[in-house]
Amino acid sequence: MAKAKKTPRPKAETPKGFRDYFGAEVTERQEMLAEIARIYRLYGFEPLESSAVETVEALGKFLPDVDRPNEGVFAWQEDGDGDWLALRYDLTAPLARVYAQHRNDLPTPYRRYAMGPVWRNEKPGPGRFRQFYQCDADTVGTASVAADAEICAMLSDTLEALGIPRGDYIVRVNNRKVLNGVMEVAGLLDPSDPDAHGRERGIVLRAIDKLDRLGRIGVRDLLGAGRKDESGDFTEGAGLSETQADVVMGFMEAKGADAATTINALRGLVASSVIGGEGVDELEAIGANLAAQGYGTDQVDIDPSVVRGLGYYTGPVFEAELTFEITDEKGRPRQFGSVAGGGRYDDLVKRFTGQAVPATGISIGVDRLLAALRAKGRIGGEPEGPVVVTVMDRDRMAEYQAMAAELRAAGIRAEVYLGNPKNFGNQLKYADRRGSPAAVIEGADEKANGIVQVKDLILGAEIAKNADLEEWQSRPSQYEVPRGDLVAKVREILNAHGRG
CATH class of the missing domain: 3.30.930.10 (Bira Bifunctional Protein; Domain 2)
Incomplete structure (x- = not known):
């Protein structure tokens, strides 16, 4: 009897044209989106979150093709002879559909902003991905060029x-x-x-x-x-x-x-x-x-x-064009170029309604703007991790969790080490790998005396780099404080390093 073939293991690799984002990259994008949203809201725009999937007919720009029905978009057909559906390739086409569908319930003009990923079935290349973030703001329902001027002013402010x-x-x-x-x-x-x-x-x-x-x-x-x-x-x-x-x-x-x-x-x-x-x-x-x-x-x-x-x-x-110079991968100076674009498009909603509906808007390429700021050193650097509460006695895990809870209640990121606590050195290595600013230590002796040790990991790293300099050797990087002063001491360390 022939042996059944084993199912091959899937390859652990990102699909071509896509990428994974970790830690600081995700946080930086979230912070940028929050700041953009703040400016848009100052101008009176309201958020809209529409479906990532639209009918190909609604998207309009690309149509299914016999040889390659997905050309330009990631598209598929519903069972049988159902509709062709596709992942959105921008945030403007969905807005046209939303406005046409809900126009009787929306104010005129309708001012909305939208943020999220879009997908394009294009040939990937260096710095060119099939999924990327856009951040749009549009005014639908007015032909006044004051709306266009407002978009320009808002983009400058942003x-x-x-x-x-x-x-x-x-x-x-x-x-x-x-x-x-x-x-x-x-x-x-x-x-x-x-x-x-x-x-x-x-x-x-x-x-x-x-x-x-x-x-x-x-x-x-x-x-x-x-x-x-x-x-x-x-x-x-x-x-x-x-x-x-x-x-x-x-x-x-x-x-x-x-x-x-x-x-x-x-x-x-x-x-x-x-x-x-x-x-x-x-x-x-x-x-x-x-x-x-x-x-x-x-x-x-x-x-x-x-x-x-x-x-x-x-x-x-x-x-919107960034005019400062950056250095490319070959060390050549070049200008970064465009990070946002838009304009007036008075015919897009007409596809649904049969009547001209004036509209104007802007789209910011968030990932491209983030890359520009990283290239200039205005964001990025070392990620800021949480305070790590080390575990000296696994039977007192609840007490360590209580310490972390106190820090979180004070608005300080904190976690308890949940790996194998036998090797204390590994706990500190973990904290370093996480980019932790401080570690909290409470063994049996500290517990008996009502104290905790707080280790300044940022200062400790600096002392290690400058160990041959007397001025660094004399600086303490670990502090013994009463248990009740834990939060205050950690806060003091964070403030000393500009992380308060």
């Missing part, structure tokens, strides 16, 4: 509240209508036939988005016949005439020394386009609104180079 000072970031603002006006003037957009010249417009948009990387000459090449890069690869261009290319380049170079100069340059470029003129008026109104609130161009600035996948948006668009 970045500063997270510890990014002025000069280290900029919120840049553009308008889809202005670019449409430029396309119209250049002969690339016919209001009576919006689909005409679609290929050329797509190339132009991608070229504008590459201005920082390719420079003026590289972009000009892409507007014309095309561009050959250093490797010899050729990218086909839009095939614009010199006159058409001049109009587009004039748009990209319209940014002046101040907002008024930029506005005047844009107004001259789109003078013959009605939609372009509307866009310039909106940008001017946003600038005036922000200036009246005290926001300077070192915080929020009008910048025609902002593209942000303009096909999705219908009016103003925003992008």
Whole structure:
């Protein structure tokens, strides 16, 4: 009789494109989300938590495909011929569904913020994961550009509240209508036939988005016949005439020394386009609104180079960029780049209602922003663990638990060592591995005398590193205190190290 094959053991590995987050990483994200939520609530936004799963029809951007039904999203079909369902790929598409479904019960305008993971079935790469966090704020139901200006102001306040000072970031603002006006003037957009010249417009948009990387000459090449890069690869261009290319380049170079100069340059470029003129008026109104609130161009600035996948948006668009330099994995200096983006999207809810519903919003890439702050050393470092109550007599476990309970009641993180207590050295090694600031010790003698020993583990580590220096040798790192003073002594140690 043949032996039954053993079921192979599963591999203990993270699925491709995903990662695990531990301790301090999770805590840092939670603290960041709490601070972002605080600012959003100050502006009157209310939280919304919607389902992580939507119908593919509701998501709208991706549809099932015979060859690869999951393309772009993680999707599956209900039993039989049921609906296609998918994990959400952003937080905006679910908002459109929620608003359309509950609009009779919601205030107008509806102001909501949402935070959580999103999933994209894309090819993973360095720093590019299939699951990541987003943090959105949107106003649905008003066409007023004051709502767009408010989003920009709130984004500026949020970045500063997270510890990014002025000069280290900029919120840049553009308008889809202005670019449409430029396309119209250049002969690339016919209001009576919006689909005409679609290929050329797509190339132009991608070229504008590459201005920082390719420079003026590289972009000009892409507007014309095309561009050959250093490797010899050729990218086909839009095939614009010199006159058409001049109009587009004039748009990209319209940014002046101040907002008024930029506005005047844009107004001259789109003078013959009605939609372009509307866009310039909106940008001017946003600038005036922000200036009246005290926001300077070192915080929020009008910048025609902002593209942000303009096909999705219908009016103003925003992008928050970190301007400080970091060092990449090869030791080269580079700017960190964009950490948030958004804009006005007046057609998204219309898919459900059949009626235009104006909306505007912003999305912060939380994981990317955390990476930027870590790269600058503004968060991170050694994790802060709990105070560890050691166990000298396992028969007195309840008393040790009572000590930990007292510390917790005082708002101090604490735990009792629950491993094998025979080797006391292992207990202290455990506390070090946990990043504990202090350890509490009470053996039989301490119990009989009504005292406890409190060991300052942070100072102890410093003494160990500087053992040859007399000034460190003379500093005590372990204290004997009355049992009733346990909480006060631990608090004193924490305060001495800035952890109170």
